[in-house]
Amino acid sequence: xxxxxxxxxxxxxFFVVLALGLTAIFFMGKLRIPTAAxxxxxxxxxxxxxxxxxxxxxxxxxxxxxxxNYYTDVLIMAGIYAILAIGLNIIVGFTGLLNLGFAAFYAxxxxxxxxLNTKLGLGFWVCLPVSALFTSCVGFLLAVPAMRLRGxxxxxVTLGFGEIMHLILNNWDSLTHGxxxxxxxxxxxxxxxxLSDLRYFYYLVLIILLLSLMVIRRVELSxxxxxxxxxxxxxxxxxxxxxxxxxxxxxxxxxxxxWAGIAGILFAAKMQFVSPESFTFIESVLIxxxxxxxxxxxxxxxxxxxFLLVLLPEILREVQLYRMLVLGIGLVLLMRxxxxxxxxxx
Amino acid sequence: MFFxxxxxxxxxxxxxxxxxxxxxxxxxxxxxxxxxHGEIYMxxxxxxxxxxxxxxxxxxxxxxxxLSLILTSxxxxxFCAMYGFTMEKVAYKPLRNAPRLSPLISAIGVSIxxxxxxxxxxxxxxxxxxxxLGETVLTFQDVRMTVTQVSIIAVSALMxxxxxxxxxxxxxxxxxxxxxxxxxxxxxxxxxxxTVISVTFVIGAVLAAxxxxxxxxxxGLVNYTIGYIAGIKAFTAAVLGGIGSIRGAMxxxxxxGLMESMGAxxxxxxxxxxxxxxxxxxxxxxxxxxxxGTDLPDKV
Numbered sequence: 001x002x003x004x005x006x007x008x009x010x011x012x013x014f015f016v017v018l019a020l021g022l023t024a025i026f027f028m029g030k031l032r033i034p035t036a037a038x039x040x041x042x043x044x045x046x047x048x049x050x051x052x053x054x055x056x057x058x059x060x061x062x063x064x065x066x067x068x069n070y071y072t073d074v075l076i077m078a079g080i081y082a083i084l085a086i087g088l089n090i091i092v093g094f095t096g097l098l099n100l101g102f103a104a105f106y107a108x109x110x111x112x113x114x115x116l117n118t119k120l121g122l123g124f125w126v127c128l129p130v131s132a133l134f135t136s137c138v139g140f141l142l143a144v145p146a147m148r149l150r151g152x153x154x155x156x157v158t159l160g161f162g163e164i165m166h167l168i169l170n171n172w173d174s175l176t177h178g179x180x181x182x183x184x185x186x187x188x189x190x191x192x193x194x195l196s197d198l199r200y201f202y203y204l205v206l207i208i209l210l211l212s213l214m215v216i217r218r219v220e221l222s223x224x225x226x227x228x229x230x231x232x233x234x235x236x237x238x239x240x241x242x243x244x245x246x247x248x249x250x251x252x253x254x255x256x257x258x259w260a261g262i263a264g265i266l267f268a269a270k271m272q273f274v275s276p277e278s279f280t281f282i283e284s285v286l287i288x289x290x291x292x293x294x295x296x297x298x299x300x301x302x303x304x305x306x307f308l309l310v311l312l313p314e315i316l317r318e319v320q321l322y323r324m325l326v327l328g329i330g331l332v333l334l335m336r337x338x339x340x341x342x343x344x345x346x
Numbered sequence: 347m348f349f350x351x352x353x354x355x356x357x358x359x360x361x362x363x364x365x366x367x368x369x370x371x372x373x374x375x376x377x378x379x380x381x382x383h384g385e386i387y388m389x390x391x392x393x394x395x396x397x398x399x400x401x402x403x404x405x406x407x408x409x410x411x412x413l414s415l416i417l418t419s420x421x422x423x424x425f426c427a428m429y430g431f432t433m434e435k436v437a438y439k440p441l442r443n444a445p446r447l448s449p450l451i452s453a454i455g456v457s458i459x460x461x462x463x464x465x466x467x468x469x470x471x472x473x474x475x476x477x478x479l480g481e482t483v484l485t486f487q488d489v490r491m492t493v494t495q496v497s498i499i500a501v502s503a504l505m506x507x508x509x510x511x512x513x514x515x516x517x518x519x520x521x522x523x524x525x526x527x528x529x530x531x532x533x534x535x536x537x538x539x540x541t542v543i544s545v546t547f548v549i550g551a552v553l554a555a556x557x558x559x560x561x562x563x564x565x566g567l568v569n570y571t572i573g574y575i576a577g578i579k580a581f582t583a584a585v586l587g588g589i590g591s592i593r594g595a596m597x598x599x600x601x602x603g604l605m606e607s608m609g610a611x612x613x614x615x616x617x618x619x620x621x622x623x624x625x626x627x628x629x630x631x632x633x634x635x636x637x638x639g640t641d642l643p644d645k646v
Binding site for chain 1: 377378379425428429432433436437440441444445446447448449450451452454455456457458459460461462463466574578581585616617619620623624626627630631634
């Protein structure tokens with residue numbers, strides 16, 4: 001007897017999951033988690049902010065000296081994702097514009113460097129501002145027509161943009177080599193020293209992350225940051241007190257994409273290889289999950305979310321296979337029990 | 347060539363149309379993009395392959411092909427209906443008064459969860475239905491049309507017609523229309539809004555499941571990722587017709603299917619999937635309310 005599935009027990013799983021879901025219905029309404037401990041996290045974090053930042057900075061400075069190459073590599077990826085997350089946080093967290101295609105901007109930064117480097121031979125330091133500004137322009141150009149839409153519709157348009165970008169990277173063989181990707185991208189150089197050594201690269205990412213945190217923090221506290229938050233709270237009220245909402249929303253998109261460009265060029269320089277596979281819809285959702293987990297609108301939260309979502313699957317190696325499964329359930333539970341994220345304040 | 351593509355497009359389009367109905371009904375009532383709707387369709391397709399395989403192995407398909415196909419569709423629909431019901435209760439109902447962003451993210455979570463658990467239990471490779479159904483081909487001059495294609499178009503038309511009758515004639519259909527106009531007023535005149543929402547999700551899931559079974563039979567293979575792409579395309583169809591409008595979703599599905607098969611034939615096969623996204627973006631930018639939708643002003 002031939003059955004086109006992996007045995008009856010795998011089909012039975014369908015029933016098990018359904019049964020679990022049905023029982024969950026009855027507990028969802030009753031379940032309460034103690035909130036006092038949760039709520040003390042943000043206030044404690046802000047009270048001990050200075051010592052916390054100093055000790056974290058020291059810890060991360062000495063990290064690569066104590067860790068082997070593998071964990072340094074993981075920390076580099078966490079740093080790159082942290083830059084992505086704080087970039088997306090500007091768009092989603094500060095301004096409240098849901099972007100489901102952020103991986104497209106990340107891809108844009110990575111491919112700009114990959115192409116400029118392999119075709120024209122330009123170095124990392126020249127490409128860094130070029131990539132970032134180009135990605136920023138792409139973000140701005142997408143935003144110009146998309147800003148006429150609100151809420152869910154904007155989310156869907158950005159998702160469509162992400163998919164189109166992925167299709168173009170996959171099919172424009174003469175430029176991007178399609179699914180095979182671009183190989184042989186040069187690592188960054190300082191004088192004659194190549195930063196391809198993971199430990200050097202770690203410090204490069206760390207410095208850029210700290211710089212980006214400083215810049216974004218300054219912008220958040222400026223007129224721009226206040227305008228974004230006003231737009232998020234109530235767009236009509238914001239425009240009635242004289243905020244040019246269109247201008248500030250466009251600027252949020254361009255500024256957020258700028259950091260995706262930076263993260264993209266770091267990724268391309270670290271891997272020395274890019275392919276469309278790294279920039280799928282799931283990647284966008286992963287970055288969004290980092291921002292949401294940390295707390296929408298909280299820059300430090302976005303960094304925390306990025307580190308948690310990159311490091312946790314590495315620590316729990318056995319469950320790596322179930323990573324995305326857990327991410328899915330996690331998003332549903334997070335929205336139900338703590339929609340403001342770990343460091344957010346309601 | 348043209349008529350051949352017309353037939354292919356109609357087949358594809360009627361599948362998009364019945365998936366799109368699920369999006370449009372849920373949006374009409376909850377103003378929520380049910381991101382996980384495509385995954386219900388994917389589950390339906392998997393169940394179609396599994397059940398048909400089971401019926402073939404037990405000899406029922408040989409005795410009566412029609413009976414086994416009907417049984418497969420009914421069982422798959424029943425099962426997906428339960429999934430739709432559960433999904434709404436677990437992931438969306440607790441968030442009904444939350445900010446707009448929350449249910450959408452919850453929906454993405456459900457979608458990722460369903461995709462990955464099907465991948466983990468059923469494997470990441472394409473599942474192929476090993477038995478060829480005896481295909482009769484109707485030839486009309488140089489246009490070929492399989493019985494499967496004709497039945498897909500016929501079944502879809504039948505389902506759309508019954509949905510229309512259900513919504514316009516029955517009590518619960520009337521309650522659905524009232525709820526989509528104004529939830530609070532509907533509750534005031536004694537409509538149980540929770541039941542109406544559950545019914546909406548169940549109907550959407552049944553339609554998606556049948557679409558899934560039909561596609562499984564038509565292509566003979568399924569994959570855990572089909573739900574995402576089909577979901578986006580069906581959503582495009584719903585937006586094209588005007589989201590919230592039932593006849594809009596039907597028309598939008600057919601138009602999208604036709605555009606896609608014509609585009610693949612005359613423009614480029616590689617960018618076949620991009621047509622849907624480009625159409626979606628263009629519609630949203632030019633006329634977000636779609637063909638049959640109505641423009642609503644901002645509420646202050």
